[in-house]
Amino acid sequence: MSRRKSQDMTEGSPLLGLAMGGLFAAVGLVIVFVSLGWIPVDPASVHAPMWVLGLAGLVFMLPGLLMCYYGIRNGLAPDGTTFVEKPWGGPGWFVGAVIISAFGAIGLWVGFGEGPREFSGGVTGSPTEGRFVFGSMGVLCTLLAGGIWWRGLKEIFLGRD
Numbered sequence: 001m002s003r004r005k006s007q008d009m010t011e012g013s014p015l016l017g018l019a020m021g022g023l024f025a026a027v028g029l030v031i032v033f034v035s036l037g038w039i040p041v042d043p044a045s046v047h048a049p050m051w052v053l054g055l056a057g058l059v060f061m062l063p064g065l066l067m068c069y070y071g072i073r074n075g076l077a078p079d080g081t082t083f084v085e086k087p088w089g090g091p092g093w094f095v096g097a098v099i100i101s102a103f104g105a106i107g108l109w110v111g112f113g114e115g116p117r118e119f120s121g122g123v124t125g126s127p128t129e130g131r132f133v134f135g136s137m138g139v140l141c142t143l144l145a146g147g148i149w150w151r152g153l154k155e156i157f158l159g160r161d
Contacts, residue, residue, distance in 0.1 A: 017071020021064045028061025047118075052109050055102040066095045093152035097145055104141035111135020 033039045034046075035054035046053060069091065110117060111134040119130035 014071040014075030017067045017074065021067025021069075021071060024064025024067065025061050026064070028057045028059070028064055031057030032061060033057075048109070052106055055106055059099055059102050059106075062095045062099055066092065093148060093155075097148040097152060100141050100145040100148060104138050104145050107134045107136075107138025107141055109138075111138050 030039065032054055034041050035050045035057060037050070111131045117127050117131055119125065119127060125133075
């Protein structure tokens, strides 16, 4: 029986990063295009403001672009370092801050925005409970995003952690 060598997290294929990243980026881009009105949809099928839909698209598109970037960088990195070894360098912190900020804004809108909310899924609960959970997570994501923005901007402008 032959044994396969298990791959280390730092030995990812650049092609896999490009393929998966491209898929995520394409899905997110379609959602962003819908939110901008460039792809027409029935307005009755959209149950959120278009800016919320646009943020949801960014939450898919930006990680996809980041996967493509790191797939290329890891394939071409002259020093042999990868994202796992140097996670804070390059655009990683910025994209992470934007994604967590988007999650926070979406959660805050669901939790505290105007209008009725409907929640479905495997967990039962009232709309008030759903709003509480989303609002709480929105506040938590906003605080986390603030910390990421603080650290990243501090590193840019002050040159230290």
